[in-house]
Amino acid sequence: MSNEDILNPKQMPREPEKATLEGKNKFIGFWFFLGGETVLFASLFGTFLALRNSTAGGPGTEELFGLELVFIMTMLLLTSSLTSVYAMYHMKNNDFGKMQVWLGVTVALGLAFLGGELYEFNHYIHEYEFTFRSSALGSSFYTLVGFHGGHVLFGLLWIVTLMVRNAKRGLNLYNAPKFYIASLYWHFIDVVWVFIFTVVYLMGKVG
Amino acid sequence: MKGWMGKFRALFMLGSLSLILSGCGVEKLSALKPAGYGAELLYDLMILSIAIMIFVFIVVMAIYTFVLIRYRRKKGQEDYIPKQTEGNKVLEIIWTVIPIILLLVLAVPTVQAVFDLAETSSDKADIRIDVTSAQFWWQFDYAGEEISTSQDLYIPKGKRVYLTMKSADVIHSFWVPSIAGKIDTNPGDNENTMYLEANEEGVYWGQCAELCGPSHSLMDFRVVVVSPEEYEQWVKDMKNADPEAKPETTVAQEGQKIFQNNCMSCHAIGAQPKGVGPNLTNFGDRSKVAGILEPTKENIVDWILNPNEHKPGNSMPPNLVNKEEAGKVAEYLMQLKPSEITPEDAK
Amino acid sequence: MSTAVAQKKGFGAFIWDYLTTVDHKKIAHLYLVSGGLFFLMGGLEAMIIRIQLMKPDNEFISAGLYNEMITMHGTTMIFLAAMPLLFALMNAVVPLQIGARDVAFPFLNSLGFWLFFFGGVILNFSWFMGGAPDAGWTAYAPLSTTSPGHGVDFYVIGLQISGAGTLIGGINFLVTIVNMRAPGMSYMRMPLFTWTIFVTSTLILFAFPALTVGLFLMMFDRMFGSVFFDVAAGGNVIIWEHLFWIFGHPEVYILILPVFGVFSEVFATFSKKRLFGYSAMVFATVLIGFLGFMVWAHHMFTTGMGPVANSIFAVTTMAIAVPTGIKIFNWLFTMWGGSIKMTSAMLWSVAFIPTFTIGGMTGVMLAVAAADYQYHDTYFVVAHFHYVIVGGVVFGIFAALHYWWPKMFGKVLNEKLGKWAFWPFFIGFHLTFFIQHFLGLMGMPRRYWKFLEGQGLATGNLISTIGAFFMALGVIIFLWNVIYTAVKEPKASADPFDGRTLEWSIASPPPFYNFKQTPLVRGLDALWIEKSEGKKGMTPAEPLGDIHMPNGSILPFVMSFGLFIAGFGFIYQVDNPVWLSLVFIGMGILLGAMFVRSVKDDLGYHIHKEDLEKGDGQL
Structure with missing residues (x-):
């Protein structure tokens, strides 16, 4: 049997992402990777918590943060997590078209989130002169939230690349694990944001 | 215990x-x-x-x-298979x-x-000293006494002396092995405390124990342990020291002028104002120059002209004065002996 | 395809083969050679340090250069010598021990190596580009953030790149061990070396990201004007200490656990006995790994964390002595009642026990938080960690190399030269480091460029320096042995030491697909079980069939090279924004290669059944 035959069976298995050894390896390897990412973000959270009151005479979190925009951004990202679940649901049903559509929605929501974040940063910099260099709070805030934003951007590029690359040939056992772990990554980003929303914004506003 | x-x-x-x-x-x-x-x-x-x-x-x-x-496997045991426990x-x-x-x-x-x-709560304290480390020297400010010195720390025998530690630049670590363990001096708000209680009079070695730059190994200081009576006397003398006192010899008087014009922007004599360099109030009594050199005139002149030769990476500029002026400054500095209590009394 | 290329035998083809290989056995060679070279560099730096400290008030090298030496010695030995040498062993042995044909992600395996390699090269470029880092391998802020010149920048970028490689390697081995064990090999039938690699990889996974973050913060402070460690703008320098040691302490166990595995294999093989208390050994390994994350602050007893934190970390640190003690006794009782053969590998392992016991004991002494106020940052600490890292890790690597050399290179290292290398190194090691315990207690802080006359430290330091020369002699004899063996020794058989585990069931060195048929594992010490029942080899778990193999690729090299270019851009853009162009070029190369990797299908190829039968492993 050639590779092509193995990867394009007549009947798709129930869990196409874990049907091959390569798929299984990717699946579990990515979970491990997310474990490492958790430590990465935990370290950034720790740094932020240690420096959250170090304003060096500049604006503090209570003064800076408004919850309206951040709340909308949270909703956008939570919804995008849900839409990526739909996409994976359709992957398991071997419905490539619908999967692509829901992934497209996910990407759109992610873009909207990033736009909100850019607007927010811009606002802090120009209205409050609160920058990466102005205080230790600034350094740790932009690093933590910026790392998350960078992850969102990378996730978007990743999903779009997968969608474009496989647009013509549809789903098979070679690319199913790739779609699946991209969606895992997206969920992870979402969970991290929930923590950012709580620890940075809510706790920052309440004091 | x-x-x-x-x-x-x-x-x-x-x-x-x-x-x-x-x-x-x-x-x-x-x-x-x-x-x-x-x-x-x-x-x-x-x-x-x-x-x-x-x-x-x-x-x-x-x-x-x-x-x-x-x-150990012996001859003839090559085929022996031990029990697999x-x-x-x-x-x-x-x-x-x-x-x-x-x-x-x-x-x-x-x-x-x-x-x-760790029992260093302030209500117990009778003697409190603020220790400030900098590359590559130590400043000691006696709280409530208007006394500042550097490099030689005077403490009384048998009494607890409470230290509050901080750093003016990078992290250093204060260590007098024969009297107590060490603790880091951190920059910023992370102040540390410890106490010293010496049981015997003497001049003790103190060292920096956290890598702090090229002259880390040369950041020595001394702890001068004297009797409580001598300590009282020393405190009294130091408080009464006149920073502007006129030296006796004319050479030293010239040296004082040169010092005031060239060195005072960094080095304080008397407790105020605090300089960015070591306090020189009782320089004449110091057991070492810069913590490492014997206190001779040649060494002091040499140090003034080229401090980086002796302590690489320190921030004192070389050749601020010429050799002749340096000699006069040395004369002035060597007669700065505000107290009759010196490291000699600790022996 | 790697086989076709290898047969051409030209030098260019040979290089190209290694640049593109994804075969774990060849990647092991790459790790071994580059780790070995960095080990020699670190050793040279150590010799210079010891010459400087030969006598009081010595001026052999300047104070600034001395700080560069100690920084590079520590950084090189930990990150660029010990880690890759252990990765060499993991790559050479773990897939064979679990009966796998390769690791889970052959491409990432290659990427991990090249990232490590280029990171190490960047770090060492600093010697030729205005000075090496000089803030110690721990790089405490703000000494590191304010250090003039670019030395510390090289440290930050070099470690960031090689650290990414290590992390990738860790994940790779985790997945390999979870997913690719041969049929019948349950977790509790895994050889202990594989177990220790499993735990080590977990530690890598959870420890290295903390270093990554620490290095990012330092990089931002030094290169992009952030103020994490600038107290004037509200920064806090203690954050670095925490992040560094949250990584740094597990790192110690990342280094030592694999060699615990090595010793377990060597003691069992050369005593002809099953490892005593296997399940307790597994349990102890996991427990050490777990506790390894609970003790980081014992490096910070004098930082001023307060008595409560100091007490907690003192007690958790002491607790680690218990599982470590269990291991020592289990090794002793593995030999008890056995038939001990003193080969070179066994000699290094036997020498390890008293050495490491001393290192462990001084470890417990250091855990006594209050007493650590005296020990901390003195030569006592220097002596302690050299007893565990040289007496543990380096002894272990030497034991492992003597043990697995036939599996890696097809020849058994010469026994006589092996012993000649051992004795000067062993004696020199104790001469160098035992006396340092006392130097520390006598008041000599570590990282001291000079000590002075009249401090009573001269004799001890002289002895220590003499010892260092003996160690160097041992290393030179070992290198001679490597050359001698390559030229003079005959080809080794598949199982020269009467081994117990799967790697000894296939040829030395193994064919590039490892196992023609995946073996069926029936218990711990799988090969020993078969041999004790009079069989010649393993029973296959599958009929002979096509073998799926991954394609080689140059992309890992290209990606790492891209980061290498970008690294210089990051370092020098502080001086002149023109250098940012290098960042863009380098990152462009990296992302471009990632893009190619992502969109180009890589399905691998098959070795056909007929070829396997015909060639009988000689493809």
Whole structure:
């Protein structure tokens, strides 16, 4: 049997992402990777918590943060997590078209989130002169939230690349694990944001 | 705490352990020749832990030696297949439980000592000194006394002296091995506290124990332990010192002028204002120049002209004055002896 | 395809083969050679340090250069010598021990190596580009953030790149061990070396990201004007200490656990006995790994964390002595009742026990938080960690190399030269480091460029320096042995030491697909079980069939090279924004290669059944 035959069976298995050894390896390897990412973000959270009151005479979190925009951004990202679940649901049903559509929605929501974040940063910099260099709070805030934003951007590029690359040939056992772990990554980003929303914004506003 | 540890100590004094160790190193420097409350407490802990460890080591080595001699493959045994033992529950429990017990024996005095040495609350304090480290020297400000010195720290014998530690630049670590353990001096708000209590008069070595730049190894200072009466006298003299006092010789008077014009922007004489360089109020009494050189005129001139030769990376600029002027400044500095109490009295 | 290329035998083809290989056995060679070279560099730096400290008030090298030496010695030995040498062993042995044909992600395996390699090269470029880092391998802020010149920048970028490689390697081995064990090999039948690699990889996974973050913060402070460690703008320098040691302490166990595995294999093989208390050994390994994350602050007893934190970390640190003690006794009782053969590998392992016991004991002494106020940052600490890292890790690597050399290179290292290398190194090691315990207690802080006359430290330091020369002699004899063996020794058989585990069931060195048929594992010490029942080898778990193999690729090299270019851009853009162009070029190369990797299908190829039968492993 050639590779092509193995990867394009007549009947798709129930869990196409874990049907091959390569798929299984990717699946579990990515979970491990997310474990490492958790430590990465935990370290950034720790740094932020240690420096959250170090304003060096500049604006503090209570003064800076408004919850309206951040709340909308949270909703956008939570919804995008849900839409990526739909996409994976359709992957398991071997419905490539619908999967692509829901992934497209996910990407759109992610873009909207990033736009909100850019607007927010811009606002802090120009209205409050609160920058990466102005205080230790600034350094740790932009690093933590910026790392998350960078992850969102990378996730978007990743999903779009997968969608474009496989647009013509549809789903098979070679690319199913790739779609699946991209969606895992997206969920992870979402969970991290929930923590950012709580620890940075809510706790920052309440004091 | 002390009594309990004392018994242990008496026990081990009989053994050779303590004797061997206490033969190590130089008086006033070695942690194995303790002459202060902290250093003695820690020395006892060391002896206790070494004793436990030597016991463990002997057990391990006994089994080890036996095994290696007894079970070495001999001629004619090439085809012998030993019994493939999986393990032994009883043995495994024994070598799990006994170490736990030994560690508990060690953990209890450890925690006690940690809390003992951390007891630096301010209401107990009668003498408080703010220690500030900088690359590569030490400043000592006596709280409430309007006294500042650098490099030589005067303390009275038998009294607790409370130190508050901070750094003006990078992290350093304050260590007087024969009197007490060390603690870091951090920049910013992370101030630390510790106390010194010396049991014998003398001039003790102090060192920096955290890598702080090229001259890390040359950041020495001295702790001058004098009797309480001498200490009182020293404090009185230092408070009465006149920063502007006119030297006796004309050379020194010229030196004073040169000093005021070239050096005063960094070096203070008297407690105020604080300079960015070492305070020189009692420079004439210092046991060393810059912590490392003998206090001769040649050395002082040499230092003034080229400080980086002696302490690489320090921030004092070279050649601010010429050689002749440096000689006059040295004359001036060497007669700065506001107190009759000097390191000589500590011996 | 790697086989076709290898047969051409030209030098260019040979290089190209290694640049593109994804074969774990060849990647092991790459790790071994580059780790070995960095080990020699670190050793040279150590010799210079010891010559400087030969006598009081010595001026052999300047104070600034001395700080560069100690920084590079520590950084090189930990990150660029010990880690890759252990990765060499993991790559050479773990897939064979679990009966796998390769690791889970062969491509990532290659990427991990090249990232490590280029990171190490960047770090060492600093010597030729205005000075090496000089803030110690721990790089405490703000000494590191304010250190003039670019030295510390090289440290930050070099470690960041090689750290990414290590992390990738860790994940790779985790997945390999979870997913690719041969049929019948349950977790509790895995050889202990594989177990220790499993735990080590977990530690890598959870420890390295903390270093990554620490290095990012330092990089931002030094290169992009952030103020994490600038107290004037509200920064806090203690954050670095925490992040560094949250990584740094597990790192110690990342180094030592694999060699615990090595010793377990060597003691069992050369005593002809099953490892005593296997399940306790597994349990102890996991426990050490777990506790390894609970003790980082014992490096910070003098930082001023307060008595409560100091007490807690003192007690958790002491607790680690218990599982470590269990291991020592289990090794002793593995030999008890056995038939001990003193080969070179066994010699290094036997020497390890008293050495490591001393290192462990001084570890417990250091855990006594209050007493650590005296030990901390003195030569006592220097002596302690060299007893565990040289006496543990380096002894272990030497034991492992003597043990697995036939599996890696097809020849058994010469026994006589092996012993000649051992004795000067062993004696020199104790001469160098035992006396340092006392130097520390006598008041000599570590990282001291000079000690002075009249401090009573001269004799001890002289002895220590003499010892260092003996160690160097041992290393030179070992290198001679490597050359001698390559030239003079005959080819080794598949199982020269009467081994117990799967790697000894296939040829030395193994064919590039490892196992023609995946073996069926029936218990711990799988090969020993078969041999003790009179069989010649393993029973296959599958009929002979096509073998799926991954394609080689140059992309890992290209990606790492891209980061290498970008690294210089990051370092020098501080001086002149023109250098940012290098960042864009380098990152462009990296992302471009990632893009190619992502969109180009890589399905691998098959070795056909007929070829396997015909060639009988000699493809």
